[in-house]
């Protein structure tokens with residue numbers, strides 16, 4: 001018996017691949033600071049739990065395939081807060097942003113066709129594209145240039161006759177890059193000229209710092225027919241386990257394609273949708289509070305990181321990740337050392353090696369991604385452990 005070429009070509013998530021080693025270190029009594037996964041420790045707003053506690057039905061029935069109406073209406077109202085004019089029919093609720101991405105690739109890619117994604121990118125895009133027998137074609141960006149990619153020549157030189165979409169992670173994971181409106185306009189113009197979809201992953205929409213505006217491709221009305229937005233409650237509301245996200249588009253044909261797939265998987269969990277509905281009704285102040293918390297975490301982590309000789313890192317403008325070059329040849333070997341040999345006062349730390357966030361072979365070997373998802377004190381200590389570990393490793 002054989003597996004498909006598709007699945008054989010997939011990778012295990014580099015974010016989760018080292019978990020068994022982390023678990024072993026914990027079983028041996030070490031405290032492990034987890035900077036490897038974007039799982040915030042911020043409390044999920046109480047309104048989610050309250051809605052679920054108040055849920056009272058004799059039967060937990062299937063929901064509509066496109067999502068329950070109160071949730072779709074709440075998302076429409078939330079988008080209005082930023083001046084975007086969507087309707088319920090423009091939204092399909094999915095099992096997190098992850099399912100929205102897989103379904104989108106199944107809808108827009110034939111086998112062998114490509115999506116352009118600025119690298120480094122959220123590593124699971126490899127898997128999402130492969131599910132549709134598609135490929136990720138990278139636009140290579142560099143830490144030294146602040147991961148800038150909104151450049152006509154750079155983007156156009158990567159477009160081939162197999163390209164079907166430009167993907168923007170805005171704000172970016174793992175880069176923290178936040179697009180300006182002018183940059184988004186340029187990307188829209190290029191997409192129009194080459195007849196491409198724009199797939200905008202905006203699961204970190206509000207996490208834009210230092211006076212940067214919250215931007216969304218939903219604001220590019222003139223190009224709305226080619227724009228697909230991916231959203232999720234996971235990060236914005238610290239509700240990763242709720243598994244509720246959505247795809248949003250004004251393109252009716254695309255939405256019909258998505259609906260066929262959505263109907264095939266019937267629906268996503270009804271009760272999580274009930275909780276998520278309340279999250280989208282939270283007032284604007286909620287976002288300001290969460291943003292301030294992440295700015296504090298970022299600054300604490302960055303300050304500590306800058307104490308490490310030989311590190312190359314730009315302070316990220318958004319999301320909650322930092323990618324940094326370390327003065328080692330192979331960051332994976334260093335991580336294994338941290339988890340198996342190193343400890344300081346019974347503690348060690350885990351990050352994600354960045355190689356898996358690139359599509360170009362050989363890139364990212366000396367880079368790590370950290371998620372600044374822990375409180376400031378823990379963030380400082382975790383990055384200090386990277387420094388102490390590095391000192392011991394390089395001896």
Ligand SMILES: Cc1ncc(COP(=O)(O)O)c(C=O)c1O
Pocket residue numbers: 038095096097098099122169172173201203231232233234240244245
């Ligand atoms: C850029 C980006 N998109 C999508 C996702 C998927 O998130 P979820 O499926 O929890 O909504 C993540 C998760 O880390 C992400 O970082």
